[in-house]
Amino acid sequence: MITKLLLISSCSFSIFLSSYLNHSLHLAPSLTIAIIGFLGTFYFHQGKVPKADVHALLLMGAFAGTSEALLLKGVSSYFIIASLIYFLFSYSKTIFVGIGGKFGFISFLSCLTLYLLKYLISGTLV
Amino acid sequence: MSDTIPLKISYIWDISLIIDLFVILKFIVIGSIGAYGTCVLSPHPHIGKIRAAMGLNLILGCVLFFYEIPDEKIIASLFLGSTFVGMSDPKALNKKDLILALILYELLYFYFFQHLRFLGGALGSLAFMASGLSPKIKNYFFKKSGLT
DSSP states (O other): HHHHHHHHHHHHHHHHHHHHIIISOOOOOOHHHHHHHHHHTTTTOSSSSSSHHHHHHHHHHHHHHTTTTTTTTTHHHHHHHHHHHHHHHSSSSSSSSTTTTTTHHHHHHHHHHHHHHHHHSSSSSS | OOOHHHHHHHHHHHHHHHHHHHHHHHHHHHHHHHHHHHHHHHTTTTHHHHHHHHHHHHHHHHHHHHOTTHHHHHHHHHHHHHHEEEOOOOOOOHHHHHHHHHHHHHHHHHHHHHHHTTTTHHHHHHHHHHHHHHHHHHHHHHEEEEEE
């Protein structure tokens, strides 16, 4: 449980960092993703969780952070997206193996889910 | 006098066509550099798929950050997506199939990216669709014509 929470919080930190670099420092989204994804691959601790999973989660968080600023309002949205990313990632390990862009697709689905949830709750598009 | 006008029009049409072809070729070349660069670098044990793709993107991002190049936003996002196509497993997509996936990705990019760009991971999902659909499309067209 603690490892799951740690993974979700690392993913949400990646979302926050990506969002900050993209929306506050006005870096290009591709450069933001490249910086976070590249630095994330230097995580070396091999514990219960394989380090490749941590690299992938950090990369997916970086993708999600380049969404519109209105979608990423508040800390709760970071945690919701990170949880959705973790859920989809852990259940899609055995399917679509070896197809490029799977991580991007997972983060896209997570962002789309949050977008639809916000639409259902508030009644207006973000 | 009346003869000169159609000549001028045809001349302008030809130049614009050549420029369009040049632009399309430029995007295909940029995409193939990203995809094949990732495909070549990723089997190295110290690099891996993610580091190869993100390293190439970082190099391009630094170049675009310091130098002004026309269509830099399109080039950066197209290159990012093409590196995702290059991250495919060689068993699923070999190097010959990669060019078909790349062309499909670029078509999807120019049609759909402007509608999906407000959500993160749009490029990845387009690359995922392209690399997932290209083997099916290849089987459909080439098996039908008996070329495989």
